[in-house]
Amino acid sequence: MTSARDQILAGIRRSLRRDAPAPSDAQACAERIERHPRNLIPARAQLPHPEQVELFVSMLGEVAATVQRLPGLEAVPDAVADYLASQNLPAELRMAPDPDLEGIPWERRPTLTITTGRAEDRDPTSLTGAAAGVAETGTLVMTSGAEHPTTLNLMPDTHIVVLRADRIVGTYEDAWDVLRARGPVPRTVNFITGPSRTGDIEQTIQLGAHGPRRLHVLLVEQAGA
């Protein structure tokens, strides 16, 4: 008895009126995967880097995310504490165990309670980095790993993201190149564009359906400053 797998593949070949693919076709498919050529790239984000940053910020605004631009990482503790206070949120963070974030001078705001690890259900606010920002649509690229649990992107009501401005790229394809250069694709790659939303009740948009209802990006201009 042949397996379902073999029968399905045989059925495909029968429908395509051929046996195994011609060696030249198989070769072309293998090359396409190997070279992963880009298709048409919209002109919108093919810009000098400073303009890509501007586009990223304006697209974030369109999807109801908020952005604050900071001169360096040392400004992050004040920005976080002030943001939480402005939203009447508790001064608590669940932070990704990411050395870049752990190196931030948090002692400047001793009232902030910071724990690291994956998100638990009642965590009000998470803080993570991002592997890239895509200017084209204001999209944050989050990759799973020991330094970035995926639950931090999804479970808390408020998600604060520290993104270095030099990590902003034009397009999704640019982001893939960044990820490929780091090694095999991680278990989870989240492209996140604004807070969670639903239009399932009478087509009115509501934020915070299942994921965060607030997405706040701290855009840090100088890397490592």
Added chain:
Amino acid sequence: MQSTSHAFKDNARQAVGDPRIRKAMGLMKPGFQDRRARALSRLPEFERLREEGKAIKDHVLANLDVYLERFESKVVEAGGQVHWCRNAAEAREAILGICRSIGARTVTKGKSMVAEEIAINDYLEEQGLTPIETDLGEYIIQLRNEPPSHIIAPAVHLSKEDVEQSFREIHTWMDPARVLAEPRALVNEAREVLRRKFQEADVGITGANFLIAETGSTVIVTNEGNGDLTQTLPKVHIVLASLEKVVPTLEDASTILRLLARSATGQEFSAYTTFSTGPRRPGDLDGPEQFHVVLVDNGRTAMLGTEFQEMLRCIRCGACMNHCPVYAAVGGHAYGWVYPGPMGSVLTPSLIGVQEAGHLPNASTFCGRCESVCPMKIPLPKMMRHWREREYESKLQPAAYRYGLGIWAWFARRPALYHLGTRLAAGLLGRLGRGRGRIASLPLAGGWTGGRDMPAPQGKTFQQLWAERARGREAA
């Protein structure tokens, strides 16, 4: 699910008289059509991207076996498993087997049309498991025991009052005096209830918008984030996908993603687009321990190499139904199975047979809007015509229809007689409708005039006018 597609005419008649469906469908234009138009106006390359998207899918279909084998090998390399299933029964068995292997009791689900196709919820319930839909719209219709009425907005036919009523009936442990008048309150309640379910679940089932041969990744696109919680919190992630979802590379998926959200909801991009590759890695603090792809054929390979092959390019955006005057009049339930609207009229007879669903392709005015908005340029009206031919060939229509068509054909092959007949008929009908310009009822055509007036002919046939015009031109 059990199909009622054979009863389309009765379903449709009922729907047209339902004021709730009228109201819900009235929101379609500002909700979907206008937003899509705005999104397209901001991307000048959209038309060229459509061509590229179509070319990617055509290339995949011509090499489907190659890309599926490659996809499988990469899933395995990443530590996952692929379960090949020829039909719905095999897919249900595969899913049940995985659930049983870990002693699962609760299963959360992201939105998946293939899951509707194989009716996995009913099956899991019969087997003593508890499946829970987590997309808000799907959750609502699951509570109401209804099928989806739209492929991306499953509860689009319901009002907030309907939702409130269902929540009060089912969420009986909550305070009966709570206020649920506004969508915000309903969303908050669903969030609270479902958050607990996400954490209790042993298995999470999602669909897939794409399977990527290059990396063995599966891709889901959502706005709520429910699919992400579904696949991140339980021990086991099952991806349920039909086999035509495969694309070669991340670049190819990116191109089609530029078309998908804009065509579906008119967004520039959906809130969450997630690429999942295998189970969690060493050192990861969260994510599933097992990753399974249940790869379902269920009629797709039989469409390959036929006049319906192009339907396999469909990316399930819903633009065709959002722009369809028939869908707008009858809503999604009238179509009687999983897939409504123009794409459903083409796909349903392919998947469940022309005997059951042969009438759906007649539910079209052939206005062509579905094809004109389809991001994958699927010639939907042409394929509906193919189905009509098949329905005629299999003698499935009523006798009166077939005889009527036979009589028309006899005349049409005799032009002189045909012209005489139409001239007489046009004159007669013109006199019948004199003064009002319309005819309210006609013998033998009560079915047609029952719901609308027929415009009265102006007295001359097209052929007569054409001939007069030609003479006028010669004289000039």
